[in-house]
Structure formats: structure tokens, C-alpha cells
Amino acid sequence: MNKHLPVLIVLLGFGLVGCATAYQSHGVTGGFRETQLSENMWKVIFSGNDFTSREQASDFTLLRCAEITIQSGYRYFKIINVAKLSRAAYDENTIVLFKEGEKPENDTTVYDAKFLNISLKEKYKINS
Numbered sequence: 345m346n347k348h349l350p351v352l353i354v355l356l357g358f359g360l361v362g363c364a365t366a367y368q369s370h371g372v373t374g375g376f377r378e379t380q381l382s383e384n385m386w387k388v389i390f391s392g393n394d395f396t397s398r399e400q401a402s403d404f405t406l407l408r409c410a411e412i413t414i415q416s417g418y419r420y421f422k423i424i425n426v427a428k429l430s431r432a433a434y435d436e437n438t439i440v441l442f443k444e445g446e447k448p449e450n451d452t453t454v455y456d457a458k459f460l461n462i463s464l465k466e467k468y469k470i471n472s
Contacts (some may be wrong), residue, residue, distance in 0.1 A: 365392035376408040384441040405435040407464040413457035422454045
């Protein structure tokens with residue numbers, strides 16, 4: 345056994361402690377997950393660790409919703425169900441996607457996925 349292995353394990357542990365969950369696919373420290381419920385309906389979940397603020401968890405959930413909308417060939421999404429689960433940094437949204445000409449008129453609860461995608465990536469300095 346390498347005599348430096350215990351030191352490396354401790355340093356790795358310190359690296360994981362004290363950092364909010366990054367915007368990433370779900371892993372050991374949390375992240376986003378999604379399930380497609382129908383052609384234009386998805387459930388999106390973001391789970392963060394104890395260092396992830398409520399605002400950041402909510403923003404990362406919205407960002408993933410925007411990405412799914414764009415990747416699916418849609419422009420807008422509406423949150424039809426919100427679940428703020430027991431942990432302080434755990435968000436779940438069920439969304440419905442709309443194409444350019446399908447956006448419900450005068451509905452202020454419909455998000456523009458392209459705008460939101462750019463805005464939140466700038467806010468958190470996410471490159472992609």
C-alpha cells in the first residue's frame with residue numbers, strides 16, 4: 345500500500361467538502377436528472393449538497409429545463425408542478441414545452457428557454 349494514499353484520500357475529502365454542487369449531471373455530490381413524461385413534458389430534478397443555496401438549486405433546475413427545451417427543438421417551457429423537497433437544496437419541476445408559434449398568449453409563467461439559458465450561464469459563469 346502506498347504510504348501517501350491516506351493523505352490523498354483526506355485531501356480529496358477536503359476538496360469535496362465546502363463546495364456547492366456544480367452544474368452537472370447527477371453524481372456523488374448531486375446534480376441534475378430528468379425524465380421525459382411525454383413528447384413535450386419532462387420532470388427535471390436538481391439535488392445539491394448542504395453548501396448549495398436554495399437560489400442556486402432553483403436556478404440550476406431552471407437552467408436544465410431551458411437546455412432540455414432547446415435540445416428538444418422547442419423555444420418555451422411552462423412549469424406546471426413545482427416540488428421543493430425536504431432538503432434545502434433540492435428542486436423538482438414538471439414542465440411542458442412549446443414551439444415558437446405555440447406559446448400561450450398573455451401567460452407570464454412561460455419561460456423563453458433561449459433567453460434563460462444565456463442569462464443563467466452568464467450568472468454562474470458556465471461555459472457550454
